[in-house]
Amino acid sequence: MTPIRKRRFIVRLTVLAILACLVLIACWQLLGEGKASKVEAGQQAPDFMLTDIQTSQEFKLSEKQGKGVLVNFWATYCEPCKQEMPLFEKASHTYGNKDVIFAAVNVDESSVVIERFLDLYNLSFPILLDNGQVMEAYGVDALPATFFISPDGTVNRTVYGPLETERLEEYLDEIVP
Numbered sequence: 001m002t003p004i005r006k007r008r009f010i011v012r013l014t015v016l017a018i019l020a021c022l023v024l025i026a027c028w029q030l031l032g033e034g035k036a037s038k039v040e041a042g043q044q045a046p047d048f049m050l051t052d053i054q055t056s057q058e059f060k061l062s063e064k065q066g067k068g069v070l071v072n073f074w075a076t077y078c079e080p081c082k083q084e085m086p087l088f089e090k091a092s093h094t095y096g097n098k099d100v101i102f103a104a105v106n107v108d109e110s111s112v113v114i115e116r117f118l119d120l121y122n123l124s125f126p127i128l129l130d131n132g133q134v135m136e137a138y139g140v141d142a143l144p145a146t147f148f149i150s151p152d153g154t155v156n157r158t159v160y161g162p163l164e165t166e167r168l169e170e171y172l173d174e175i176v177p
Helices: 003-032 079-096 111-121 133-137 165-175
Strands: 049-051 058-060 068-074 100-107 127-130 145-149 155-160
Touching: 049 127, 068 079, 068 165, 079 100, 079 111, 079 165, 100 133, 111 127, 127 133, 145 165, 155 165
Parallel strands: 068 100, 100 127
Antiparallel strands: 049 058, 068 145, 145 155
16 A cells, blocks of 8 residues: 555545544434433422323322322332332322322333232322333433422422332321421
C-alpha cells in the first residue's frame, strides 16, 4: 500500500468511526427520550386512571384526594410481590377504616393470569391493569415498587423491593389523613 493510499484509508476509517459514534449517540438519546425519571418523595404523584379488574370500575388517583393511597406495582411472576400481597390484604382492612386506599398496579399481564393469582391470594383491594404507561410515568424499573401518597396528592415515600409488616405499618401511619 502506498503512503497516499494508507493516509486516505486512515482518514476514511476515522470519518467512519466518527459517524458511527454520532449514530450511536443519536440512538441512545432516542431510546431515552420520553422516559420519565423516578418519582420521589415530595413530588406530586402522577395522576392516572385504570380499571379495577375485579369490579370493572375506574380508579382515578386524583379522585382520592383527602385520603392516603398506597400504590404498589407488581407482577404475578415476582416472588417478593407474592410475599407482600398477604401483608397488603391484611393492612388494607385495618387502614381502610383510617381512610387509606390500597391499589395494586399489575404490569401488563393477561387478566386470566391475574385472576388465578387473585383466587389464590383472595385479595379485596383494587387490582389495576396497566399497559406500562403508569409504570413509566412513575419511573418504575424494578418490582415491587410501592408509593405512599399523602392526602394532598404528594408522594410521601417510595420503596423499591419487598416490605415487611413493621415498615409497612410505619409508612402507612405517615399517610393517614
